[in-house]
Amino acid sequence: MGKEDARERLSEKMKRWSDSVGRKLAKAPERRASFNNTSGIPVERIYSPLDVKDEDYLSVVGLPGEYPYTRGVQPTMYRGRYWTMRQYAGFATAEESNRRYKFLLEQGQTGLSVAFDLPTQIGYDSDHEMAIGEVGKVGVAIDSLEDMETLFAGIPLDQVSTSMTINAPAAVLLPMYIAVAEKQGVAIEKLRGTIQNDILKEYSSRGTYIFPPKPSMRIITDIFAFCEDKVPQWNTISISGYHIREAGSTAVQEVAFTLANGIAYVRAAIDAGLDVDRFGPRLSFFFNAHSDFFEEAAKYRAARRLWAEVMLERFKAKDPRSMMVRFHTQTAGCTLTLQQPKNNIVRVAFQALSAVLGGTQSLHTNSMDEALCLPSEEAVQIALRTQQIIAYETGVADTVDPLAGSYYVETLTTQIYERAKEYIRKIDEMGGAVDAIEKGYIQREIQDSAYRYQREIEEKERVVVGVNRFQTKEERPANLLRVDPSVREAQIQRLKSLRQRRDNAGIKSALEALERAARGRENLVPKILEAVKTYATLGEICDVLRSVFGEYRAVSTLGN
Amino acid sequence: MNKTKKIRVLAAKPGLDGHDRGIKVIASALMDAGMEVIYTGLRQTPAQIVEAAVQEDVDVIALSILSGAHDYLFPKIMELLRYKGIDDVLVLGGGIIPDEDIPALKKCGIAEIFGPGTSTRDIIKFIRSRVEQKNN
Numbered sequence: 001m002g003k004e005d006a007r008e009r010l011s012e013k014m015k016r017w018s019d020s021v022g023r024k025l026a027k028a029p030e031r032r033a034s035f036n037n038t039s040g041i042p043v044e045r046i047y048s049p050l051d052v053k054d055e056d057y058l059s060v061v062g063l064p065g066e067y068p069y070t071r072g073v074q075p076t077m078y079r080g081r082y083w084t085m086r087q088y089a090g091f092a093t094a095e096e097s098n099r100r101y102k103f104l105l106e107q108g109q110t111g112l113s114v115a116f117d118l119p120t121q122i123g124y125d126s127d128h129e130m131a132i133g134e135v136g137k138v139g140v141a142i143d144s145l146e147d148m149e150t151l152f153a154g155i156p157l158d159q160v161s162t163s164m165t166i167n168a169p170a171a172v173l174l175p176m177y178i179a180v181a182e183k184q185g186v187a188i189e190k191l192r193g194t195i196q197n198d199i200l201k202e203y204s205s206r207g208t209y210i211f212p213p214k215p216s217m218r219i220i221t222d223i224f225a226f227c228e229d230k231v232p233q234w235n236t237i238s239i240s241g242y243h244i245r246e247a248g249s250t251a252v253q254e255v256a257f258t259l260a261n262g263i264a265y266v267r268a269a270i271d272a273g274l275d276v277d278r279f280g281p282r283l284s285f286f287f288n289a290h291s292d293f294f295e296e297a298a299k300y301r302a303a304r305r306l307w308a309e310v311m312l313e314r315f316k317a318k319d320p321r322s323m324m325v326r327f328h329t330q331t332a333g334c335t336l337t338l339q340q341p342k343n344n345i346v347r348v349a350f351q352a353l354s355a356v357l358g359g360t361q362s363l364h365t366n367s368m369d370e371a372l373c374l375p376s377e378e379a380v381q382i383a384l385r386t387q388q389i390i391a392y393e394t395g396v397a398d399t400v401d402p403l404a405g406s407y408y409v410e411t412l413t414t415q416i417y418e419r420a421k422e423y424i425r426k427i428d429e430m431g432g433a434v435d436a437i438e439k440g441y442i443q444r445e446i447q448d449s450a451y452r453y454q455r456e457i458e459e460k461e462r463v464v465v466g467v468n469r470f471q472t473k474e475e476r477p478a479n480l481l482r483v484d485p486s487v488r489e490a491q492i493q494r495l496k497s498l499r500q501r502r503d504n505a506g507i508k509s510a511l512e513a514l515e516r517a518a519r520g521r522e523n524l525v526p527k528i529l530e531a532v533k534t535y536a537t538l539g540e541i542c543d544v545l546r547s548v549f550g551e552y553r554a555v556s557t558l559g560n
Numbered sequence: 561m562n563k564t565k566k567i568r569v570l571a572a573k574p575g576l577d578g579h580d581r582g583i584k585v586i587a588s589a590l591m592d593a594g595m596e597v598i599y600t601g602l603r604q605t606p607a608q609i610v611e612a613a614v615q616e617d618v619d620v621i622a623l624s625i626l627s628g629a630h631d632y633l634f635p636k637i638m639e640l641l642r643y644k645g646i647d648d649v650l651v652l653g654g655g656i657i658p659d660e661d662i663p664a665l666k667k668c669g670i671a672e673i674f675g676p677g678t679s680t681r682d683i684i685k686f687i688r689s690r691v692e693q694k695n696n
Binding site for chain 2: 464
């Protein structure tokens with residue numbers, strides 16, 4: 001019997017089956033009239049070979065390690081090496097965070113991920129007026145190279161890979177890291193790690209911007225150019241959908257807006273004269289792992305396929321590595337509930353599993369107590385153990401892309417790919433991601449989705465266990481991890497003492513050189529590296545750049 | 561609800577925290593409930609928030625912080641309001657705020673703290689009943 005005949009037969013059989021199920025629905029209705037995932041894609045009763053019959057397997061799915069990378073970026077994936085288990089951490093002072101990093105490394109964590117406090121992320125020293133109340137709260141306070149030396153004391157930087165969630169001042173923190181490595185005697189070309197360095201999603205979703213888009217894009221391409229030569233193993237950017245999703249987007253929007261930002265960075269770098277196959281392989285990505293299991297697993301596959309196509313067709317990349325979406329994943333902070341916090345352990349486990357089945361390169365699993373406070377050591381340990389259980393006990397890592405060939409997952413992958421592509425077409429029409437953000441389009445799309453999601457919860461169309469169903473009366477846990485308010489005092493004292501010990505003439509000339517470069521076209525990163533080595537502070541360096549570049553003012557997107 | 565005048569709300573993000581999903585969702589819900597909402601945007605100092613509240617002649621200030629800086633910023637805002645002689649504005653807080661911090665925040669004049677998982681309906685109900693109480 002031919003293939004066509006088999007399809008015919010299946011098609012007829014399916015029709016009869018659907019009719020017969022349809023007739024029974026009056027008596028035994030389904031739970032809902034229609035099923036949809038978070039992206040609004042209808043979820044059908046069943047999927048079959050008919051759903052994927054028009055897809056050419058090799059060009060749409062292909063093989064792991066080969067274009068279009070739907071099945072993963074490496075040919076052997078986790079059969080070769082597990083993903084990097086990387087818990088985002090940092091709070092209070094550099095000493096305190098340094099202790100947490102050593103604890104995590106002892107527990108078998110395989111990479112570091114630094115959380116900076118908000119003043120650091122926005123380029124203010126701890127003694128700045130805007131920093132009052134924020135020092136050391138959501139991450140570690142770093143004012144100068146001195147703090148960075150303490151943060152990595154006793155951690156050989158050629159032995160770990162370090163991810164730093166730093167955006168607007170990434171061009172200051174990376175040089176600080178490099179300076180620490182030099183002091184440790186580590187060759188900087190050996191450094192491995194990532195800076196987030198993704199300003200566009202700060203404007204649309206996360207809020208730690210400093211400068212307007214144009215100079216911000218220049219800083220980013222300066223970093224690309226600097227790292228190409230000096231720190232070739234460094235991931236120069238982590239183009240992040242995570243925060244877009246946390247701000248309320250759907251899975252499709254997460255893929256679309258992230259890749260649209262990626263397109264803007266690639267375009268900016270090419271316009272700055274860089275070669276797509278030199279900086280392209282160092283681009284990395286960061287996605288969210290939300291709760292709709294198959295939608296999430298399909299999302300990562302769709303993102304890989306779409307980016308490979310963009311890099312090949314739009315930017316004419318030749319190096320396969322330029323086409324690969326290598327990505328970090330974090331489970332969705334916004335799904336953690338304050339109510340019955342232990343349920344979060346289970347949520348996180350499923351979310352983490354979707355990321356692993358989606359082929360992530362590294363993973364952060366949230367701690368159960370993060371809707372309440374900073375995670376305790378016990379909670380972080382359970383979160384890390386969750387990853388270790390997935391890796392070492394479940395067997396899911398023993399074959400590559402095990403969901404491939406599922407009629408549902410393949411259909412969903414293509415649907416997410418197509419819908420994200422349609423969004424990117426719309427954004428292209430607006431002039432690209434920067435223009436779409438400046439028009440408030442991306443922000444409005446995200447906030448509309450966030451509001452819809454909240455209404456669904458309140459209408460109980462969407463169940464959140466322990467919040468709008470299955471509630472229990474409970475005692476809230478006490479003795480939460482808190483940052484001692486004296487941290488700010490201690491940081492201010494450190495700064496004061498540093499300012500007395502520094503070579504002020506050296507600092508002045510380094511900052512003047514930086515200002516000249518900022519006004520001209522010279523690469524800023526070597527100038528900043530010189531400045532951090534004189535122990536100029538983060539705030540001083542960012543103030544020079546503020547004076548030249550000005551500050552970004554957000555567009556209003558509510559109400560109109 | 562007051563039929564003659566819409567309830568006016570200042571939705572504000574004090575401090576450096578960029579998490580504005582919650583405040584924007586609440587702002588949208590309050591608008592849908594017929595209130596007038598002015599959103600400050602991110603990174604407002606306590607002085608800017610109090611100034612905006614005066615300028616806009618609001619009945620309610622809704623503050624949101626997820627960075628942990630509520631322990632400094634909320635009391636500071638209340639102090640500035642008192643300094644300006646404003647005692648008839650209903651001030652609400654929300655975000656990641658540990659239970660054990662709530663008594664101190666209420667003591668300094670914050671009427672209620674709404675944490676994660678709160679229904680926007682509860683917030684609307686709360687605002688309406690308090691503002692009505694004040695107007696009667």
